Amino acid sequence: MxxxxxxxxxxxxxxxxxxxxxxxxxxxxxxxxxxxxxxxxxxxxxxxxxxxxxxxxxxxxxxxxxxxxxxxxxxxxxxxxxxxxxxxxxxxxxxxxxxxxxxxxxxxxxxxxxxxxxxxxxxxxxxxxxxxxxxxxxxxxxxxxxxxxxxxxxxxxxxxxxxxxxxxxxxxxxxxxxxxxxxxxxxxxIDYEQIRNTPPAEDGFDILFAGRLIEDKRVDILLRAFEEVASDETTLGIIGDGPEREELETLAGSLTMAEQITFTGFLEEYDDVLAQMRTASIFATPSTREGFGITAAEAMAADCIVIGADHPDSAVGEVIGDAGFLAEPTVDGVAIVLDEVLAGTQPSTDPLERAKRFxxxxxxxxxxxxxxxxxxxxx
Incomplete structure (x- = not known):
């Protein structure tokens, strides 16, 4: 002991x-x-x-x-x-x-x-x-x-x-x-079994982001990349709150895809966040500063394909390995990878298997x- x-x-x-x-x-x-x-x-x-x-x-x-x-x-x-x-x-x-x-x-x-x-x-x-x-x-x-x-x-x-x-x-x-x-x-x-046992949300999204709305998370890049490649049926959910929220909502409102983008704010119940992950097929986190990247691990356990930022200040690549994709943290960079995943490109490693190690x-x-x-x- x-x-x-x-x-x-x-x-x-x-x-x-x-x-x-x-x-x-x-x-x-x-x-x-x-x-x-x-x-x-x-x-x-x-x-x-x-x-x-x-x-x-x-x-x-x-x-x-x-x-x-x-x-x-x-x-x-x-x-x-x-x-x-x-x-x-x-x-x-x-x-x-x-x-x-x-x-x-x-x-x-x-x-x-x-x-x-x-x-x-x-x-x-x-x-x-x-x-x-x-x-x-x-x-x-x-x-x-x-x-x-x-x-x-x-x-x-x-x-x-x-x-x-x-x-x-x-x-x-x-x-x-x-x-x-x-x-x-x-x-x-992560609690792998808790995530796997969480029922999917009935009002979920195709693509999801979850995190604090601060500059380093680069949600502005995600919004503009979504505008570039999303179809009329594709939806994007932004979970979280922070000092950048008002500016990001203004940006989203100026896009032609505005009606397909939803800011949920902060979800008080952790299970509600997991339920959204269980519904989404893609989890996009173009953050340029991540000491680890816990949401990426959670999203993999929810069977999302994770798109992270290829940036020297982000450890997300360590987390997802070959079970997801890294994109240059620019509008064009994220748009290219997002378009490929929306078209059906799959990672070489099963996200569920990768998630178990965490x-x-x-x-x-x-x-x-x-x-x-x-x-x-x-x-």
């Missing part, structure tokens, strides 16, 4: 997001295997500061707080700093109970706090890197970019056992910190192997 602690200011399902869902899915599977799992986070649930949830111990070390700033929708720096300050003493008090402590990297400060709490102890620090931003900080923070770059670099240089969710993220991490040989890859996961059961086993290696000093 292994005693594992996770440090994350947000906890699934009280807050929904990729990093916290990864902890939840891995954690509940490890508890089912009789391992002890404790998650240190904010108090987002009703009830006592410490409780058992699906076999895991949830230990609140800081009160509930809004994660994003009101003015620009970016993650709050003061929130991350406050949580980091609050987690040090409780984690230090219990650190000897844990064989390993795992911290998700973004927003960096909790990693530094976790390292501080584990100094001069035998409990190793494992980090999970979902992305490495480097120059993207300039787009995200503007003149404050040096601040973000400095903390990303400092976090990468902290003694740690790093896990990257993709080889792309691992290679980017190696450029600023740990040696490539010291970085393990454990991908994000099932959470396999991911949890791989993660446990990494945690045990760190605890045993074999990493």
């Amino acid at each position: 292994t005693n594992i602690a996770f440090v994350s200011n947000v906890l699934y399902p009280f807050i929904t997001g990729g990093a916290e869902k990864r902890i939840y899915e891995i954690g509940k599977r490890l508890t089912n295997q009789a391992h002890d799992v404790t998650i240190y986070g904010r108090h987002y649930w009703d009830g006592p500061m410490e409780m058992t949830y699906e076999g895991m111990t949830l230990r609140a070390v800081s009160p509930e707080r809004e994660l994003y700033t009101n003015d620009d929708g970016r993650r709050s720096i003061t929130e991350a700093l406050e949580f980091s300050k609050d987690v040090v003493v409780p984690l230090r008090r219990h650190i000897d109970e844990h064989d390993v402590v795992v911290a998700s990297v973004f927003p960096y400060f909790p990693v530094l706090a976790t390292k501080l709490a584990s100094l001069r102890t035998n409990t190793p620090l494992v980090t999970t890197w979902h992305e490495v931003w480097r120059t993207y900080w300039e787009d995200y923070l503007g003149y404050l970019a040096p601040f973000g770059k400095t903390f990303e670099y400092a976090t990468a240089r902290v003694p740690q056992h790093p896990i990257a969710v993709s080889k792309l993220t691992g290679s980017r991490l190696a450029e600023i910190g740990p040696k490539q040989s010291n970085i393990r890859t454990v991908p994000n996961g 099932d959470w059961d396999q991911v949890a086993d791989d993660a446990l192997e990494a945690y045990r290696a760190a605890a045993a000093g074999e990493w």
